[in-house]
Amino acid sequence: MTELPASTPADASPAVPGAADRGMIARQAIVNEAQQIIGYELFNRSRAYPDHTAASDVTLVFTALSHAGEEDLVGTKLMFVNCTHESLAGGHLELLNPDKVVLEIPPLGLAAQQEVAARLPILHNLRERGFNLAFNHTVLESAYAAWLPLADYIKFDLSVLAPDHLAVLINYAGRHTRAELIAEKVESAQQHEQASRLGVQLFQGFWFARPTVVRTKLLSPAQQNVVQLLNLVRQQASTDAIEDVLKKDAGLAFNLMRLINSVGFGVQREITSFRQAVMLMGLKKLFRWAAMLLTASRNSGTPPAVGQTAVIRGRLMELLAQESLSEEDTEMAFVVGIFSLLGQMLQLPQDVAMGLIPVPEAVSAAVLRHEGQLGELLILAEACESSDDEAFHRSAGLLQLSSQQINWAHLQALAWTDQLTDSAL
Structure with missing residues (x-):
């Protein structure tokens, strides 16, 4: 659930007459230890959706599937999609091939204790339909215990986790889940080496690839x-x-x-x-x-x-x-x-x-x-x-x-x- 800096440059290709230029989608590569790309996280950067909402989720998915530019947004790689809880029950997900999509599930904040159980049936349904689910490291907190078995990926934000805390969380995740672990916001060789030494095998961040912004167009x-x-x-x-x-x-x-x-x-x-x-x-x-x-x-x-x-x-x-x-x-x-x-x-x-x-x-x-x-x-x-x-x-x-x-x-x-x-x- 990486946030991109506001200064990320946009592709300056001209608008296309006869095609609806619906804004921009940013993508950032997720790589393995051999620095092979396994997937891309997509972000809606359209000016029409300054905030992340259920509507922006639908627009992002539709545009990713219909984008008519020279380059595919994800090709044959996994597509990591940020979601709101409101959009998880949306019919737009029925248009996707679950095998190729990882839904990034946001934490619930202060309402976690009351809402975890209420959201559980939707998450179960998504898993049964074949979608992979990704959570950030807060899913390891006790309030989210019911969600933990559903995690296919867990992301660790290195910009907010101290090294000793990171080591504890990764050790806990390795013992209590089968999830693949992703270190995100990796910005230095030292951070990469530390996460790798702790057993993390997937990485995302400026050290590997800066986000690129694609000016999307639909016919x-x-x-x-x-x-x-x-x-x-x-x-x-x-x-x-x-x-x-x-x-x-x-x-x-x-x-x-x-x-x-x-x-x-x-x-x-x-x-x-x-x-x-x-x-x-x-x-x-x-x-x-x-x-x-x-x-x-x-x-x-x-x-x-x-x-x-x-x-x-x-x-x-x-x-x-x-x-x-x-x-x-x-x-x-x-x-x-x-x-x-x-x-x-x-x-x-x-x-x-x-x-x-x-x-x-x-x-x-x-x-x-x-x-x-x-x-x-x-x-x-x-x-x-x-x-x-x-x-x-x-x-x-x-x-x-x-x-x-x-x-x-x-x-x-x-x-x-x-x-x-x-x-x-």
């Missing part, structure tokens, strides 16, 4: 589309109806695929279509996710032009793919079209943007190198937008599509997108 969907998604899920609408809402908003589609394929969500196989994502996630989790996304969405009622173009392109490619490709390839054609403009939407190089989401090789090859039938469909869709007659006729010939088929599909794609957009207003 925001139009707010009315999120509201429509919430309403459909609440009404237990068909997968087809839910998929249609996802398809009409590039921001909505990207955020769902980013979440469902993230390490934090815990899916063991690659998800290649929105239908798969919806069915795997289930209505309950989808509703919770959309509710959190609503707080991050912009107020504008009109999607940005590049997002609108991506949706039209995806629908056009889907319609043309139905002429000759399998159902699976037709679904991938929509994904290729909508993600072919992902780099522009995020203002990142296209290969970096595509690297944010695991996709089949056929999709990646089509988007990045215009390879295969999906790549040829993408060339054709781009030619329709740019009125490039030479590319249009070459691709149409290779795909054995007539000008009439392509023009009719393009008109249908434009009408479909307009209809779906109007229906949400």
